[in-house]
Amino acid sequence: MWSASAATVATTEPDTQSPVPRGFEVYVNSLVAYTPAKEKWLMTKKLVPTFGQVGTAYIVGRVCRRFIEKKLVLYEIRWLDSLFQKHTHSVKIGVLQRGIENYRVLSRSTSKPTWSALNTTPDGEDLPSDALLEDLVEVEGYTEFDPDQALPTSLREVETIKSMKFDPRVQMTEPTDLYKHIDGSVTTRVRPECVRLFTHSASSSFLAYVPVYFWRQIVNEVNAYAAVKDIKLLPAVTLKELMKLVGILFFMSINDKGEYANYWGVQPEDSILGNLNSSGLENVMPLRRFKLIRK
Secondary structure, rough: OHHHHHHHHHHHOOOOOOOOOOOHHHHHHOOEEEHHHHOOHHOOOOOHHHHHHOOOEEEEEEEEEEEEEOEEEEEEEEEEEEEHHHOEEEEOOOHHHHHHHHHHHHHHOOOOHHHHHHHHHOOOOOOOOOOOHEEEEOOOOOOOOOOOOOOOOOOOHOOOOOOOOOOOOOOOOOOOOOOOOOOOOOOOOOOOOHHHHHOOOHHHHHHOOOOOHHHHHHHHHHHHHHHHHHOOOOOOHHHHHHHHHHHHHHHHHHOOOOHHHHOOOHHHHHHHHHHOOOOHHOOOOHHHHOOOOOH
């Protein structure tokens, strides 16, 4: 059951830009709630495929930052549900205030009966003792959007999740079964045989933080893409070859020589340093192969 004010809050207040006094940065990190079906800015042609599925339910977001664009004060909103997090929105203060009021009414602030009180039936009573029947009205369909997904039980199920809600009110207790070293500590340390990976170079240290599973997945995706797009990528890309490609890209990012061809063949520094052999990248990977994989 919702009060009469809760049923109309999402359709009142105009979408106008009002003067913003100093101190309105306090809205940053506030939670907002909107019903997409009642918000024109969420029902554009581009957004309907994503937000149309919500219907008359509401979704919750967080105000991330305040900025000024073309002399207008705007607020950036990001959604708590990962299903919608690829979309960010910049709204005026009128829209923002409506969203804050929506969330306040839906979550029931301390100035009004709490939502838990409205759902909890005291012993021997059907309604809370302070509830007035004339102030209560049933609102159908005004519920929070829920993707209706069961908790995953395996890594494969986790990887297929398309939506996950991040609730800022949820708290977790720290795990009590952490791995302990022989000395009883739980601090992270590098194994002696792996120290070289973190001390060889900055790029080597970066790559060491990314699990091998990730790179193997990239290898599979590259080869699959070549097959689908009919790219003659023969022989198939291997993990070792992918690491060479990543190393070349790192080298190019810190040594800008313009076109790719400038990195292969005789290099200007060879004649300066008196190198008998070319220091070009053909010693690492042929240019044609690099372009083929890069494609």
